[in-house]
Amino acid sequence: MAGTWVIVEQRDGNIRKVTYEMLSEAKKLGDEVSAVVFGKSVEGLASEFAKYGADKVYAVEGDLFAEYNTGAYVAQLAAMIAEYSPNAVLFAHTFNGRDFASRLAQKLEAGLATDAIAVELSAGKGVFTRAIYAGKALAKVEVATNPVMATIRAGVMEVVESAGAGAVVKPAVAATATDVYQNIKSFVPTVSARPDLTEAETVISGGRGCKGPDGIKLVEDLADLLGAAVGGSRASIDSGWLGHELQVGQTGKVVCPNLYIAAGISGAIQHLAGMSSSKFIAAINTDPEAPIFNVSDFGVVADLFKVIPTLVTELKK
Amino acid sequence: MKVLVCVKQTFDTEAKIELKDGKIADAGINLIINPYDEVAVEGGIQLKEKKVVDEVVVLSAGSDKAMDAIRTALAMGADRGILVKQDTSADEYARAVALAAAIKEENPDIILAGHVAADDGSSQVPTRIAEILGLPHINVITEIEVAGGKATCTCEADGGTLVAEVALPAVISSQVSWNEPRYPSMKGIMQAKKKPVTTADAAAADNKVTIIEYAMPPAKQAGIKMEDEPEVCATKLAEWMKNTVKVEV
Missing domain, CATH: 3.40.50.1220 (TPP-binding domain)
Structure with a gap:
C-alpha cells in the first residue's frame, strides 16, 4: 500500500481535534500515515502531527492556500495524488472537509463515503460504516475507487499518542490563482468562549x-x-x-x-x-x-x- | 434568468427506521421533499418574487413516486418540473451524473439544492454536479444576493460565518436556516396539477460505492430514572457525573 493521507483541518494554526482522531485511527490500521496540511505557512505544525503517528507531513504552503477555497485546494491535492499515489485519503466530516472531498471525488470520478464512523482499509479498498437517517440506521459500504476516500465524523475515534517521524515533504505547488472560483469576502468567527458543538467533550x-x-x-x-x-x-x-x-x-x-x-x-x-x-x-x-x-x-x-x-x-x- | 432547483424525495424525518430482509423498510412511510431541498425551492421562488429570475424549474431524479415531490414544489410556486427516472439505489456519483445531464439541457443561471439529504446524509451531490458541469459552487448558504452576474452568499462555516462570491452560472446549496418554506396554498395545489412536468431517463452511470449491508445502531439501554425532590435528584446526578462519567469541574 502507498499510505494513508489525513487531510488536516486547521484555521490560523488551530488544529481541529478530529485531525488527531483520524491520525490515530490511520496509525492503528498499520499503513504509513501522512498528514497533509494546507496554509500560508504551516511547516511549523509538523511536530504536532508527528505526536499522533504521522510518518510524513506534506506541507502545502503559499498565499493561495492561506484560507480554504475549493478550487485551489482540489487542484493541488489532485496533482499530489497523481504524483504520490496514496492508497487512501481521509477528510474530516466538517463543512470544509465534505466540500473538499466531494469536489475532489468527482474530479477523480471516484466514490466517497461521507460521515464514516468506522474505517477498515486494505490495498485499493476501504470499508466504511456510515450513519444514515442521521444515525437511525447504519450502512456498511465499500469504496474501491482510487484513492479510497472518506470523510470521518468527529468525536468517534480515540486520540492515541504515538511517535511518528513527521518528515516534512514540500510538494510542488500545482494550483494557480486561475483555479480559484470562490471569492471569499469575509470570515467572521463565532464569538463564543465555549467549545465547538461537534468537538466538545x-x-x-x-x-x-x-x-x-x-x-x-x-x-x-x-x-x-x-x-x-x-x-x-x-x-x-x-x-x-x-x-x-x-x-x-x-x-x-x-x-x-x-x-x-x-x-x-x-x-x-x-x-x-x-x-x-x-x-x-x-x-x-x-x-x-x-x-x-x-x-x-x-x-x-x-x-x-x-x-x-x-x-x-x-x-x- | 432561470433558476433550477434539485429536489430529492426522502422519508419524513419523523419516520422510524426499520430493517426488512436486510433493507431499509419503506412500507407505510410518508415521503417528503428533503427538508434542505425544500428550503432551496423556497429560495428559488423568492428569487422569482424579487424579480431576480423569471423562471423556477424543479428537477428530481428518482422513481415515479418522486413526481409527488415535484408536484409539491410546483404547488409552492415553481413553474415547471423535470423527473429523471432513476433507480433509487443510485449512489451520489450516479445521481450527480443523471442530474447534471438534465441540468445541461436546461442551461440555468442558478442551480439550487439542499447541502445534504436527510436520508443518506451524504452532502456530495450538489458539489459533484458543479464539478461535472465545470461550474463554481458555494455550499451551506443562509443568505443570497444576486447582482451583476454574481451571487454573494452568506454561509455557515466551521466555527463561523463566511461571505463568498461566485460568478454565475453556479451551483449553490442551502442550509435549513436560509428561510422558512411556505405551505402550498389550495390555489397553488390546483395550479400545480396543470403545470408542465417532463420526464426523461437517467444518463447511464455505474455506482462507485457498494452497499454491503444495513444495520441498526446498538440499542441504547435506559439506565437509572429517579423521581424525587429536585434537590435530591440534583445531588445524585452530580455524584453520577463525578464518579461514573468522571467530569472535572
Missing part, C-alpha cells in the same frame, strides 16, 4: 422545557462550569432562544460527546438521531414518559429550574 442542550431565555441561561451556566458546548432541540431553535447552528438533531448537528445532558428535551426521534450515540446521556425532564429517558443513562424526573442550580452547587463542591 460535554454538551448541554436545552429544549422546550427551558421555557425561554431564563431556562437557557441555566443551561449555559451549567455548560460554562463544565467547559461544555451548548446545544438545543428544534423547539428552542424555532423559538429563537438559540441560533440554528446549535441545533442538535436530524436537520441540525449530529454530536457524540463523552457526556450529553438533555435539559427540558422530550426526545423527539429527530433529536435522538442527533445525540443518541453519545457515550453518557443524562436527562432532566418533568414528564416521566418522555422518550429521552429511553436512551438516558441517568434520568431525572424533575423541574430543570430547580435541578440545575443545585446541580451547579453540588458539582462545585
Whole structure:
C-alpha cells in the first residue's frame, strides 16, 4: 500500500481535534500515515502531527492556500495524488472537509463515503460504516475507487499518542490563482468562549422545557462550569432562544460527546438521531414518559429550574 | 434568468427506521421533499418574487413516486418540473451524473439544492454536479444576493460565518436556516396539477460505492430514572457525573 493521507483541518494554526482522531485511527490500521496540511505557512505544525503517528507531513504552503477555497485546494491535492499515489485519503466530516472531498471525488470520478464512523482499509479498498437517517440506521459500504476516500465524523475515534517521524515533504505547488472560483469576502468567527458543538467533550442542550431565555441561561451556566458546548432541540431553535447552528438533531448537528445532558428535551426521534450515540446521556425532564429517558443513562424526573442550580452547587463542591 | 432547483424525495424525518430482509423498510412511510431541498425551492421562488429570475424549474431524479415531490414544489410556486427516472439505489456519483445531464439541457443561471439529504446524509451531490458541469459552487448558504452576474452568499462555516462570491452560472446549496418554506396554498395545489412536468431517463452511470449491508445502531439501554425532590435528584446526578462519567469541574 502507498499510505494513508489525513487531510488536516486547521484555521490560523488551530488544529481541529478530529485531525488527531483520524491520525490515530490511520496509525492503528498499520499503513504509513501522512498528514497533509494546507496554509500560508504551516511547516511549523509538523511536530504536532508527528505526536499522533504521522510518518510524513506534506506541507502545502503559499498565499493561495492561506484560507480554504475549493478550487485551489482540489487542484493541488489532485496533482499530489497523481504524483504520490496514496492508497487512501481521509477528510474530516466538517463543512470544509465534505466540500473538499466531494469536489475532489468527482474530479477523480471516484466514490466517497461521507460521515464514516468506522474505517477498515486494505490495498485499493476501504470499508466504511456510515450513519444514515442521521444515525437511525447504519450502512456498511465499500469504496474501491482510487484513492479510497472518506470523510470521518468527529468525536468517534480515540486520540492515541504515538511517535511518528513527521518528515516534512514540500510538494510542488500545482494550483494557480486561475483555479480559484470562490471569492471569499469575509470570515467572521463565532464569538463564543465555549467549545465547538461537534468537538466538545460535554454538551448541554436545552429544549422546550427551558421555557425561554431564563431556562437557557441555566443551561449555559451549567455548560460554562463544565467547559461544555451548548446545544438545543428544534423547539428552542424555532423559538429563537438559540441560533440554528446549535441545533442538535436530524436537520441540525449530529454530536457524540463523552457526556450529553438533555435539559427540558422530550426526545423527539429527530433529536435522538442527533445525540443518541453519545457515550453518557443524562436527562432532566418533568414528564416521566418522555422518550429521552429511553436512551438516558441517568434520568431525572424533575423541574430543570430547580435541578440545575443545585446541580451547579453540588458539582462545585 | 432561470433558476433550477434539485429536489430529492426522502422519508419524513419523523419516520422510524426499520430493517426488512436486510433493507431499509419503506412500507407505510410518508415521503417528503428533503427538508434542505425544500428550503432551496423556497429560495428559488423568492428569487422569482424579487424579480431576480423569471423562471423556477424543479428537477428530481428518482422513481415515479418522486413526481409527488415535484408536484409539491410546483404547488409552492415553481413553474415547471423535470423527473429523471432513476433507480433509487443510485449512489451520489450516479445521481450527480443523471442530474447534471438534465441540468445541461436546461442551461440555468442558478442551480439550487439542499447541502445534504436527510436520508443518506451524504452532502456530495450538489458539489459533484458543479464539478461535472465545470461550474463554481458555494455550499451551506443562509443568505443570497444576486447582482451583476454574481451571487454573494452568506454561509455557515466551521466555527463561523463566511461571505463568498461566485460568478454565475453556479451551483449553490442551502442550509435549513436560509428561510422558512411556505405551505402550498389550495390555489397553488390546483395550479400545480396543470403545470408542465417532463420526464426523461437517467444518463447511464455505474455506482462507485457498494452497499454491503444495513444495520441498526446498538440499542441504547435506559439506565437509572429517579423521581424525587429536585434537590435530591440534583445531588445524585452530580455524584453520577463525578464518579461514573468522571467530569472535572
